[in-house]
Amino acid sequence: xxxxxxxxxxxxxxxxxxxxxxxxxxxxxxxxxxxxxxxxxxxxxxxxxxxxxxxxxxxxxxxxxxxxxxxxxxxxxxxxxxxxxxxxxxxxxxxxxxxxxxxxxxxxxxxxxxxxxxxxxxxxxxxxxxx
Amino acid sequence: xxxxxxxxxxxxxxxxxxxxxxxxxxxxxxxxxxxxxxxxxxxxxxxxxxxxxxxxxxxxxxxxxxxxxxxxxxxxxxxxxxxxxxxxxxxxxxxxxxxxxxxxxxxxxxxxxxxxxxxxxxxxxxxxxxxxxxxxxxxxxxxxxxxxxxxxxxxxxxxxxxxxxxxxxxxxxxxxxxxxxxxxxxxxxxxxxxxxxxxxxxxxxxxxxxxxxxxxxxxxxxxxxxxxxxxxxxxxxxxxxxxxxxxxxxxxxxxxxxxxxxxxxxxxxxxxxxxxxxxxxxxxx
Numbered sequence: 001x002x003x004x005x006x007x008x009x010x011x012x013x014x015x016x017x018x019x020x021x022x023x024x025x026x027x028x029x030x031x032x033x034x035x036x037x038x039x040x041x042x043x044x045x046x047x048x049x050x051x052x053x054x055x056x057x058x059x060x061x062x063x064x065x066x067x068x069x070x071x072x073x074x075x076x077x078x079x080x081x082x083x084x085x086x087x088x089x090x091x092x093x094x095x096x097x098x099x100x101x102x103x104x105x106x107x108x109x110x111x112x113x114x115x116x117x118x119x120x121x122x123x124x125x126x127x128x129x130x131x
Numbered sequence: 132x133x134x135x136x137x138x139x140x141x142x143x144x145x146x147x148x149x150x151x152x153x154x155x156x157x158x159x160x161x162x163x164x165x166x167x168x169x170x171x172x173x174x175x176x177x178x179x180x181x182x183x184x185x186x187x188x189x190x191x192x193x194x195x196x197x198x199x200x201x202x203x204x205x206x207x208x209x210x211x212x213x214x215x216x217x218x219x220x221x222x223x224x225x226x227x228x229x230x231x232x233x234x235x236x237x238x239x240x241x242x243x244x245x246x247x248x249x250x251x252x253x254x255x256x257x258x259x260x261x262x263x264x265x266x267x268x269x270x271x272x273x274x275x276x277x278x279x280x281x282x283x284x285x286x287x288x289x290x291x292x293x294x295x296x297x298x299x300x301x302x303x304x305x306x307x308x309x310x311x312x313x314x315x316x317x318x319x320x321x322x323x324x325x326x327x328x329x330x331x332x333x334x335x336x337x338x339x340x341x342x343x344x345x346x347x348x349x350x351x352x353x354x355x356x357x358x359x360x361x362x363x364x365x366x367x368x369x370x371x372x373x374x375x376x377x378x379x380x381x382x383x384x385x386x387x388x389x390x391x392x393x394x395x396x397x398x399x400x401x402x403x404x405x406x407x408x409x410x411x412x413x414x415x416x
Contacts, residue, residue, distance in 0.1 A: 006359045007286075012330030013367050017286040025196055032195040035216050070328060079327035079368075080191040080284055087216030093145065094398045097331035108332065112396040116334025117325075123363055 011128040012101075016078040024076020030054040030064070031081035034088045043088065069100050133231065133305045133312040137178060138378040138386070139171070140346065140405040141264055143187060143319045145256040146398035148220055151263050164402055167392030168264050174390060174406060175265050180315040182228050182275045184235075184301065186377045187257035187319045188283045190215065193249075200247035201289050202297065205254075205278035206232040213253035222259050222268075228275040231308055235277065238304035244297050254278060261319045264404075283320065283371050287358055291376045295354035298380020305381075318378030320371025322393070322403035323364070333366040334401045339393065342372060343405055347388045350379045383409045 007015045014020060021028075030051065033039040043050040051061045063071040064085065072082050079096075086096045098108035111117060121127045147164065150156055156165045192213045194200065210225040236248055258278055266273055279301075282288060289297075298316070305314050322339040325331050342365075345353035354376045361370045392404040 007362050010330075010359075010363050010367075012328050013325065013362070014328055015286050015362065015367060016284065021196065021285050028191075028196040032191060035192065035214060037214065037218075040216075073328055078191070078196075078284060081196070083326075084191070084216045092149075092398075093326055097326060097399050100327060101329050101331050111332055112334075112399065115336070115395050116323075116399075116401070117330065117332040119333065119335040119338070119364060122330055122333060 009125045011122060011125045014073045020076045020078070022076070024060075024078065024081075026054045026056045027060045027064070027072065027075060027077050028081040030056065031077070031084045034084045040088045069096060073100075133308040133310055133314055135184075135302055135305050135314045135316055135381050135409065137315050137406065137408045138382045139261075139265065139315060139317045140343075140375045140378060140403065140407075141261050141317065141319055142321055142397070142400060142402045142404065143257045143260040144397045144400045144402060145215075145260065147402070148256050148260040148263055151268065152221055164394050164397050167394060167402075167404060170390050171265055171392070171404065171406060172267060175315075178315070179313070180274045181312040182231060182277060182314045183262075184277045184279065184305075184314055184316045184381075185258055185261065185319065186279045186281060186317060186374045187261070188371060188374065189280045190255050190257060191284060192255035193252045193280070199282050199285050200280070201282045202244065203247040203249050203252075203280040204232060204236050205249045205252050205280070206236060207250050207252060210252055210254040210258070210276070210278060212259050213255050215255050220256065220259050222263060223271045225254055225258065225262070225272060225276045225278070228277055231305075231310070231312070232277045234308050235301060235304040238307060239297065239300040242300040242303065244300050249280075252278070257319060261317050279377065281374050281377070283373065288370050288373050290358070291354040291356050291373045294373050294376040295350065295380035298377040298382075301377070302381040316378045316381045318375035320374050321365070321369060322372065322401040323366050323369045324400035325366030326368050326399055330366070332399055334395050335364055335366075336393070336395060336401060338364045339401055339403055343391060343393070343403060346375060346379055346405060347386060347407060350376070350384075353379070379407070382407055383411060385410050
């Protein structure tokens, strides 16, 4: 049974609720381990060996190795955790946001300088249909 | 007696800290952001707090997915700036006011707010960026700090109403503390922003402005905004703004808005900032 959630119709958004948290637990705990320099060094030295220490699904491990940021979110990752992996790669929040939206760095920065993504047309999934 | 004299609402965008730490504040991108903080720094020099009660959220730093307290109060003697993945920020260690913190913990718990007590905790940009914004780059922070962490990472965050009422309980706690202290309360985070997935970069200045107006003029109405409205209108990470209601709840019903600053963008985020003074200068309510 899946209860309807009042935030399900927000487009382009994963709400990190308990369902997502359960799904992404080990992925997020792996990301947390990169907060410390020792974790970052060990991961960089042997990515797949390091990932094997965490009981993640094969799809989650693949998403990490492919740096498929949106797939990590779909599989229960939360942005504050996945940003630790990004930091390990030297990627900041704005660069990460550009990648997740499928934009170039330049276009994304430009959009933000012009006031950001407008709310008009971005409130409901129905407004994104046909894209 | 201790008294809460004013409240400060301010974004805690990590890139603001990076800009200060790496000397970029005069760059054209950052200049308008920092210009709006000049008055704030002059104000806080004039109204120097003995203690800042700082409401913020931890970004998976002190807390991992393994443990997610809804409200956690820092009662330690000091709080070290954490390595969040890029190395720790080069800012001073934050010193706590242990006696006042444990007094507040005891008072609000007996007031039925069941806080988690933190006797050891590292602090991340959520706490250190607001201090940098208000105090610049001193060798040591000019006041003691009591951190209150609020979970806004895993849905649901506490409601705006709960946060507002916790602010009232914090006010009662401070009012009943005997030492003569000037306490300023900070609510941090926001404004509109979304950091994740395809809607990242969302900014809603009209909504943000209404939020700031309500904060000053009709805080009870502001505290009733439902979570789905924050997430839809102000972005998934805009939910951080519930923390501003703790600050507002600790102030008088009537306040004087002495400063407001709003700028887009800082990284992915709309920067918002407000300073509210108690008209009665924090006399017991």
